[in-house]
Amino acid sequence: MEIIYAFDGLTAGEKLAFNTGATAFAVVPGDRHLMWCYRFEVPTWPGGRPESLGWGDSPWGAHRQRDRVVGVPGRAGDPFPAYMVLVDSGTGIVEGLRVVDLEVGLADALRSAVARQIALPFNEAAASREINAVYQRHPGTRSLLTEATGGQVIPAVAN
Numbered sequence: 001m002e003i004i005y006a007f008d009g010l011t012a013g014e015k016l017a018f019n020t021g022a023t024a025f026a027v028v029p030g031d032r033h034l035m036w037c038y039r040f041e042v043p044t045w046p047g048g049r050p051e052s053l054g055w056g057d058s059p060w061g062a063h064r065q066r067d068r069v070v071g072v073p074g075r076a077g078d079p080f081p082a083y084m085v086l087v088d089s090g091t092g093i094v095e096g097l098r099v100v101d102l103e104v105g106l107a108d109a110l111r112s113a114v115a116r117q118i119a120l121p122f123n124e125a126a127a128s129r130e131i132n133a134v135y136q137r138h139p140g141t142r143s144l145l146t147e148a149t150g151g152q153v154i155p156a157v158a159n
Helices: 012-020 103-117 124-137 141-147
Strands: 001-007 022-029 034-044 051-060 080-088 092-101 149-155
Touching: 001 051, 001 149, 012 034, 012 051, 012 080, 012 092, 022 141, 034 103, 034 124, 051 141, 092 103, 103 149
Parallel strands: 001 080
Antiparallel strands: 022 034, 022 149, 034 051, 080 092
């Protein structure tokens, strides 16, 4: 599974946070979409300034994937690796690559959320209404996390 993150004007600290920092993920399922929540953070040191890409979220819809096999790798109860790519959206330059192993709880939450979407027929208008309703209920990602069905924290990469 590949996950692409695009941000404009990345700082050196934000790139470091993505490539080596502590990471947290969560999935919030809907009927016609899921919200992928993420956080990348460089550990602070005495006197150091914390650098972070903060909490963010992205809606994802199975039916919006064109010309692709849609699904989550493995079977229920299996973890799997996720290949992550950080792109500076202003330049189009890849600024980070990272592989993380998604644990069974998060992997199965993703499997369930994708299966829930695939079981329904494609309806673009209904999917958009559902996503808009989520953003109406939640002023930010921290609030959205209250509906998460799976999550994981990954420690910073050891030097």
